[in-house]
Amino acid sequence: QLSSVNLYLPSPPAPSSDPVTVTTSKAKVEVHENTNAVLSCEFRTEKETNPRVEWKKRGKDVSYVYFDGDFTGSFKGRASIDGATLTLRGVTQKDSGVYHCEVTARQDKIKLGEVTVTLNVLVPPHAPSCEVPETVMRGFSAELRCKDKLSVPAATYSWYKDNKPLHTANLPEITYTLDSKTGTLKFKAVSKSDDGQYRCEASNGVGAPKSCAGRHMKITESYLSTLSINPYETNCCCTRVSLKNYSETPNIINIGSGSIGMSNVSEKTWNILFQKLCNLGHKT
Structure with missing residues (x-):
């Protein structure tokens, strides 16, 4: 006598249906001026074998960097793309900003993926502009100014009198105040000992510090x-x-x-x- 046996086999797994995904290995990129910047963008698609890759830069307006297989504007001739990763050559401060990598996969369930990369171009100090009064009468106030508008990050400032650094500590014998962030050196009431040559130095840790030319401040009698x-x-x-x-x-x-x-x-x-x-x- 024969008996029947029913066998139930599990169904094969359904094919993966992951949508297009876009990632970056580095969301914030910092490079020195006049070097190359690599903006990473990696993607994976569900079905699409030839996705469309676009790069945009966001500022006051959104502008294309890479569109329809070609670079636009100032990026022509100094940018390249590998897969979706963008390389900019000889970057300047104007290239700093927020970039978007967009990948469009028309055959995928979710057709668009994107990732953001922020580029910060570091600029070493430039020789600061310095304002030093030529003459100040004894007992009067004086203000010396120093500014470097180009360095990134913003510079901090030191002042020198006759090539000797002026201290920022609040000591009893110090008759001035020095703001290292604004570059302002203030005297409440100058004396003959304040007569001398003054120069300012800007530094930001990116390149070598830079100074303005020394200028003489003469203290005269009233x-x-x-x-x-x-x-x-x-x-x-x-x-x-x-x-x-x-x-x-x-x-x-x-x-x-x-x-x-x-x-x-x-x-x-x-x-x-x-x-x-x-x-x-x-x-x-």
């Missing part, structure tokens, strides 16, 4: 001078009476008897005022 005016003469007769060191707050002094005085003005400024007052004649 003066008290008097001017005699005879209001009864048609052609005013002016006479310099005195010139001596004076270091108080700037002020116009009424001396009387046809004379006026002004304190805390440089001799050069006084000479200009003297000439103008004389030219006014009896109208003064």
Whole structure:
């Protein structure tokens, strides 16, 4: 007697239906200026054997880098693509930004995949622009400025007087404040010891530090001078009476008897005022 046996075999697994996937091995890329940048983009498709690859750069507007099998604009002649990975040669700061790699697989269930890569081009310091006053009167404030607008990341600044570094610590003997982020060096009240040659150095860790040319800041004495005016003469007769060191707050002094005085003005400024007052004649 024969008996029957029913055999149940499992069905074969369904073919994989993974959609197109796009990844990158490095989402943030930092390179030095004038070197090459590799923006990684890797993809896997379900069925599509010839997917379309596009690269875009996002700024104020979105612009194509690679479209329809060719590079566009400034990327022509200095970019190449391997699979979907993009290489830019001789990058500059203008190339910094956010890039999108898009892969379109028309035969896949999910037809579009994309990944984002951020490129940051590092720029070494440039010689900063420096503002150093030529002359400052003793007891007055002074502000020296330094700026490098091109370095990436932003530079920090150091100041030197007669090639010796100025310290940023708040020590009792220090009569100035130095902001290493803005490059500003401020004196509340200069003294003769502040007379000297000043230069600023910019550094950001990318390349060698750069300095501006040294400039001399001269500390001069302030003066008290008097001017005699005879209001009864048609052609005013002016006479310099005195010139001596004076270091108080700037002020116009009424001396009387046809004379006026002004304190805390440089001799050069006084000479200009003297000439103008004389030219006014009896109208003064």
